[in-house]
Amino acid sequence: RCPCRSHGSGGHGSLDKSITLPPDEIFRNLENAKRFAIDIGGSLTKLAYYSTVQHKVARVRSFDHSGKDIENEPLYEISVQEEITARLHFIKFENTYIETCLDFIKDHLVNTETKVIKATGGGAYKFKDLIEKKLGLKVDKEDVMTCLIKGCNFVLRNIPHEVFAYQKDSDTEFRFQTNHPNIFPYLLVNIGSGVSIVKVETEDKFEWIGGSSIGGGTFWGLGALLTKTKKFDELLQLASKGQHTNVDMLVKDVYGGAYQTLGLSGNLIASSFGKSTTADKEFSKEDMAKSLLHMISNDIGQLACLHAKLHNLDKIYFGGFFIRGHPVTMRTITYSINFFSKGEVQALFLRHEGYLGAIGAFLKGAEQDNPNQYSWGENYAGSSGLMSTSPDVYPMQRTRSGTFDMLEMDRLERPLVNLPLLKDPSAYIPDTVDLTDDAMARKYWLTCFEEALDGVAKRAAASQPDSVDALERAEKFRQKYWNKLQTLRQQPFAYGTLTVRSLLDTREHCLNEFNFPDPYSKVKQKENGIALKCFQSVIESLDSLGWEERQFALVKGLLAGNVFDWGAKAVSDVLESEPQFGFEEAKSKLQGIGRSVVEGPPHKCALIFADNSGIDIILGVFPFVRELLSRGTEVILACNSGPALNDVTYSESLIVTERIAASLCITHRLDKGLAVLVRERKTDLVIIEGMGRAIHTNYYAALKCESLKLAVIKNSWLADRLGGKIFSVIFKYEVPCK
Numbered sequence: 001r002c003p004c005r006s007h008g009s010g011g012h013g014s015l016d017k018s019i020t021l022p023p024d025e026i027f028r029n030l031e032n033a034k035r036f037a038i039d040i041g042g043s044l045t046k047l048a049y050y051s052t053v054q055h056k057v058a059r060v061r062s063f064d065h066s067g068k069d070i071e072n073e074p075l076y077e078i079s080v081q082e083e084i085t086a087r088l089h090f091i092k093f094e095n096t097y098i099e100t101c102l103d104f105i106k107d108h109l110v111n112t113e114t115k116v117i118k119a120t121g122g123g124a125y126k127f128k129d130l131i132e133k134k135l136g137l138k139v140d141k142e143d144v145m146t147c148l149i150k151g152c153n154f155v156l157r158n159i160p161h162e163v164f165a166y167q168k169d170s171d172t173e174f175r176f177q178t179n180h181p182n183i184f185p186y187l188l189v190n191i192g193s194g195v196s197i198v199k200v201e202t203e204d205k206f207e208w209i210g211g212s213s214i215g216g217g218t219f220w221g222l223g224a225l226l227t228k229t230k231k232f233d234e235l236l237q238l239a240s241k242g243q244h245t246n247v248d249m250l251v252k253d254v255y256g257g258a259y260q261t262l263g264l265s266g267n268l269i270a271s272s273f274g275k276s277t278t279a280d281k282e283f284s285k286e287d288m289a290k291s292l293l294h295m296i297s298n299d300i301g302q303l304a305c306l307h308a309k310l311h312n313l314d315k316i317y318f319g320g321f322f323i324r325g326h327p328v329t330m331r332t333i334t335y336s337i338n339f340f341s342k343g344e345v346q347a348l349f350l351r352h353e354g355y356l357g358a359i360g361a362f363l364k365g366a367e368q369d370n371p372n373q374y375s376w377g378e379n380y381a382g383s384s385g386l387m388s389t390s391p392d393v394y395p396m397q398r399t400r401s402g403t404f405d406m407l408e409m410d411r412l413e414r415p416l417v418n419l420p421l422l423k424d425p426s427a428y429i430p431d432t433v434d435l436t437d438d439a440m441a442r443k444y445w446l447t448c449f450e451e452a453l454d455g456v457a458k459r460a461a462a463s464q465p466d467s468v469d470a471l472e473r474a475e476k477f478r479q480k481y482w483n484k485l486q487t488l489r490q491q492p493f494a495y496g497t498l499t500v501r502s503l504l505d506t507r508e509h510c511l512n513e514f515n516f517p518d519p520y521s522k523v524k525q526k527e528n529g530i531a532l533k534c535f536q537s538v539i540e541s542l543d544s545l546g547w548e549e550r551q552f553a554l555v556k557g558l559l560a561g562n563v564f565d566w567g568a569k570a571v572s573d574v575l576e577s578e579p580q581f582g583f584e585e586a587k588s589k590l591q592g593i594g595r596s597v598v599e600g601p602p603h604k605c606a607l608i609f610a611d612n613s614g615i616d617i618i619l620g621v622f623p624f625v626r627e628l629l630s631r632g633t634e635v636i637l638a639c640n641s642g643p644a645l646n647d648v649t650y651s652e653s654l655i656v657t658e659r660i661a662a663s664l665c666i667t668h669r670l671d672k673g674l675a676v677l678v679r680e681r682k683t684d685l686v687i688i689e690g691m692g693r694a695i696h697t698n699y700y701a702a703l704k705c706e707s708l709k710l711a712v713i714k715n716s717w718l719a720d721r722l723g724g725k726i727f728s729v730i731f732k733y734e735v736p737c738k
Contacts, residue, residue, distance in 0.1 A: 026091060026404050027101075028382055029053055030108040033089075036137065037365055039147065039357035040123025041192075041321060043232070045098050046358035047091045047105075050366065053410075057083045058518035058643060060525075062655045075529040076655045078521050080464070086411040088362070088376065090355045093404050098127060102134035109135075116140045118365035120147040120357050140365070145198060147360030148190060149206050152317065154359050155352050156183040158376040158409065161496025163317070163348050166330035172437045173327070174386070174493040177348065181418055181425045186315040189304050191322035193217030197307050203372075210307050212300065216322035219296050226292065227285035232321075235289050240328045242290030247283050249274025269294060293332055301336025301347070308345050316345060319353035325386065351386045351496065352407055375416040378495070380502075381480065381509035382408035385487065385494030413641055417675045421607070421686055423702040423736060431499040432699040436492045444717050449503050450485055452569060453478055456507070459523075460516040473514040481510040500696040504567075508644055518643035520566060520613075524652060527564070527614025532659055534583065538619050539626070552595055554624050559593070559712055559729050560586040561620020562690055565612050567645040568714035570726060583619050590712065591728040602631040603706070605681040607674075609638050611690030611711075613648040621689065622660055634681055638674055647692075691715075695730060707734045 032051040039046040060076045093101060117137040119128070121144060128139045155162045161176040188198045195212040216232070223235040245267075251259050252266030253274070259266075272295035276283065304316050316337065323329055330349055337347035350356070363371060384405045418425040435442040461474035484506055492498040495506070511519065538557070542550050563586040566572050574581050606628050610617050625635050639653045648656075686707040688694045694709040695718075701707075709732040713719045719726045 026406060027104060027108065028089060028406075028408070029087065030105065033109060035114050035362070035365060036135075037118040037120075037358055037362035038124070038131065039121040039355075039361055040095065040098070040119070040127055041121045041357075042123070043095055043321070044354065045093055045095050045101070045123070046121075046355055047089075047093075047101070048355075048358040048362040049089050050362070051087050051089060052084050053087045054082055054084050055512060056080050056515040056517045058521050060521075060649075060651050060655060062658065074525055075532060075659070076525065076652075078518075078525055080517065086374075087379070088359075088371075088409040088411075089382075090352075090358055090407040090409075091404065092354055092406075095123065099130065099134070102131065106134055106136075114365070116365070118142050118361040120144050120361040142361050142364050144357065145190070145196065145206075145208065147357045147364065148319070149188060149198065149200055149360065150363045151356030151359035151361075152188055152200070152319075152350070152353075153183065153203055154363060154372070154376075155350060155356070157372075159352065159378055159496075162351050164351065164493075164496075165346055165348055166327070166334050168327060168331045168334075171439075172434075172493075174436070176436070176493075176497040178427075178429050185311075185313060186317060187304065187308050187311070187313050189300065189316055189318050189320075191215050191300060191318065191320040193321075195300055195303070197304060199307075199311055199313070209311070210303065212303055214296055214299050216320065219292055219322065223289055223292055226288045229285065229289075236293075236326050236328055238286045238289040239293045240290075242284065242286030242288070244269075244287065244290040244294050246287040247275055247291040248272050248294065269298070272298075293328065297329065297332035298336045301333055302340045305337060305340040305345055308341070314345050315348060317348050317350060317353075319350060319356060323349060324354060325349075354405070355407055371411075373415070375412040375414070376409040377412050379408040379410050379509055380484065380495055380506040381513040382406060383495070385491065386496075414673070420675055420679050421683060421703045421705055423704050428701060430697045430701070431497065431501055432696055433499065435498040435500070435503075441721075442492055442498065445500055445503060446485055446489055448569070448715075448717075449507070450482070453481060453485075455572070456511075456519065460511060460514075460519040463516065463519045463521055473516070477510050477514040477516060480513065481507055484510065501692070504644065504692070518649075520643070520646040523566065524613035524646055524648070527646075528618065528652065528656055531614045531618035532656070535618055535622070535660065538583070538623060542623055542627075547599070550627070554627055555710075555731070556587055556590065556593065557583070558620045558624050558689065559590055559710060559731070561616035561618075562611055562710070562712045563589060563714065563727070564615045565646065565691065565714055568691070570716065571714050583615050586615070589727045591725045593729055603628075603633045603685040605634040605636065605683040606685040606687060607636045607638060607678055607683045608687040609689060609693050610648055610653065611693060613646050613652060616690075617648045617653065618656060618660070622656075624687075633685070636674070636677055636681065636683065694732075699732075702736070703734070704736055706736070708732070709734070 029051040030049075032053065033049045034052065035050045037048040039048075057080070059079050059081050061079070062076045063073060115137055117131065117135065117139055119131070119139045120142045124139065124141050128141075131137070131139050156179070160179055162179070163177040165175045165177070167173060167175055185199065185201045188200055190196045190198070193216055195215040196208060197210040198206050199209050200206040220232050220235065224230050227235065227238060229235050229238060248269045249271040250266065251264050251268045251270045254270050255266070257266045258264060273288075273291055308314065308316055318330075318333055323333070330347075334347045337345055384407070418428070422428050433441055435445060457474045457478040460477060461470045464470040467473075487494055488498060488503075495502060511517075542553055545553055560583060563571060564575070566575065608621065608625065610621050621637075625637065628635050637653060637657070639650045640647050641650055643649055684705045686703055686705060688698055688707065688709045689711065691711045691714060694711045695713070699709065709730065711730045713722065713724060713726060713728045713730065716726045719728055722728075
């Protein structure tokens with residue numbers, strides 16, 4: 001940790017206390033920073049920089065077994081190698097800290113590639129000389145609105161569950177939206193001192209179509225006059241406690257009730273501050289602040305609705321200093337939009353709207369690298385998440401989010417595209433259960449991940465027996481993931497919609513943070529080797545059966561293989577305590593298998609999403625693949641690009657396929673890009689295997705072709721909820737509607 005003191009500088013404000021900046025938590029990987037951008041507003045600074053991150057990756061390589069007795073040799077060797085990837089860092093802090101932070105950055109810069117820092121926001125002018133003096137970089141100012149829109153396009157395209165509607169009186173305050181494949185057109189309403197309304201049609205085509213001088217500055221200025229309160233956040237705190245009906249004149253105050261002729265409710269505001277002209281009394285600061293907030297929000301909402309209707313748009317994104325995630329402002333804006341549009345237009349907000357300007361300025365400075373050609377993913381291990389800004393809720397988080405806030409995004413190996421076989425990509429919701437919404441399920445799964453944590457940390461340390469600091473890093477991982485889980489207990493909306501998938505992703509991000517790229521690599525290596533030795537006898541057994549018996553045995557084997565999932569506690573307990581538990585024992589565990597076999601015409605091409613290593617893929621999936629091939633059906637086998645628990649990875653599947661193909665004369669091809677291959681081969685059957693792929697996600701996914709979703713329920717709580725027993729099977733065959 002590096003203690004830094006801000007002594008203040010003429011005109012730039014001062015800080016009369018020492019602050020501690022932990023570089024490993026805030027200005028992360030600063031020594032490898034390559035390019036900078038900054039957005040300085042009236043009270044907050046947002047810094048953006050690009051860095052190269054060196055991290056460990058697990059690699060597998062097939063042994064040369066020629067001329068050797070391979071019975072006792074591992075199937076492949078495992079190595080941990082260094083890999084360099086790109087990461088984007090975005091940090092938000094109060095302007096009070098700007099000089100201290102610039103000093104800190106200067107002291108830790110090593111080899112930045114650029115001599116220019118892109119800057120936007122009103123403060124870019126005010127702090128220009130300070131930035132150039134402290135960092136030795138030339139400030140290149142960029143247009144505020146252009147940066148906002150570039151940043152908005154970027155987060156809409158790259159961050160799942162970036163967009164949410166705010167519903168204060170609902171069980172779930174934040175209702176997150178699924179990313180739409182086409183983000184245009186939309187309306188962006190930026191509420192700063194005033195209001196700017198921009199219609200965005202394409203990546204580079206947008207126009208300012210309206211605005212208002214009545215915005216955040218009006219609320220701040222009038223609020224200060226009315227309440228003698230100078231700080232914006234304190235005004236909002238007053239408003240959150242106020243009752244506007246004590247100050248505003250309502251329809252019922254004028255007409256004695258509702259105005260039926262015009263269909264106006266009696267509780268509608270007829271005149272903001274209307275009672276102040278007739279009542280001979282003092283009004284509370286809280287009530288006046290609330291009335292003022294309603295007046296400005298209603299004005300902005302009506303203006304935004306009129307422009308949306310004029311341009312035939314139904315998506316309005318709100319951002320700017322006035323919003324900043326404050327529940328009271330989001331609630332009043334939402335009410336206003338809903339009222340004036342009669343529910344036809346929705347007020348939408350962004351989890352990272354405070355970073356839009358900084359992101360846009362960064363993109364302007366990185367155009368030669370064309371960052372938009374890549375897909376980027378939020379790194380949960382290094383991001384703060386959406387914090388509640390209500391001073392009455394989660395005061396610890398309120399204090400922290402008011403000081404420093406972080407967002408990190410990693411460049412993904414491959415561009416992400418929709419599967420061409422989805423019936424309607426815009427309606428695709430991958431996750432089956434929204435834990436943000438389902439309190440009972442949320443409590444269960446968070447507890448489940450907490451209870452499994454010690455075992456995962458132990459497994460991580462054991463995967464690197466030759467490392468002297470493996471135990472120390474495993475403990476750091478355990479602590480970090482534990483803290484993330486506690487945050488999600490209090491704020492399940494922190495990273496968007498909370499799901500089993502996002503809990504797994506967060507765990508993987510935390511493992512990678514402490515250089516544990518594949519804790520289950522040695523387990524998978526061992527189980528793949530054991531399963532391969534049994535493969536030939538399983539095939540011979542299947543070949544001895546008649547056609548109908550063989551089909552039933554193939555399906556039963558596919559399901560039995562799926563039992564071997566180290567991510568399921570009921571299974572891992574068995575595998576730890578009963579080393580001899582194998583394929584036949586798994587078959588005997590299966591519950592609720594019926595029998596009905598009907599032969600249909602062969603498919604042209606089947607796409608199979610495989611799940612676990614070892615028995616699952618080798619004794620369950622590959623015999624099934626072999627049967628499809630014998631019917632003249634081509635098969636595309638899709639596996640994870642990177643590790644997750646004991647799931648089989650793409651590189652591991654290549655080695656296994658190579659060994660099996662050698663004995664069965666199967667040809668196989670290397671990765672060509674799944675979406676391209678699916679189109680080329682005219683895929684007409686999709687098989688999705690495993691709890692993670694077929695139950696926690698994709699259970700309701702509608703496809704253009706026939707599909708088979710199958711898994712074994714390896715969790716007692718989930719089995720009870722679905723009305724079955726543990727080790728019950730899901731076997732869901734669907735034919736698309738014509």
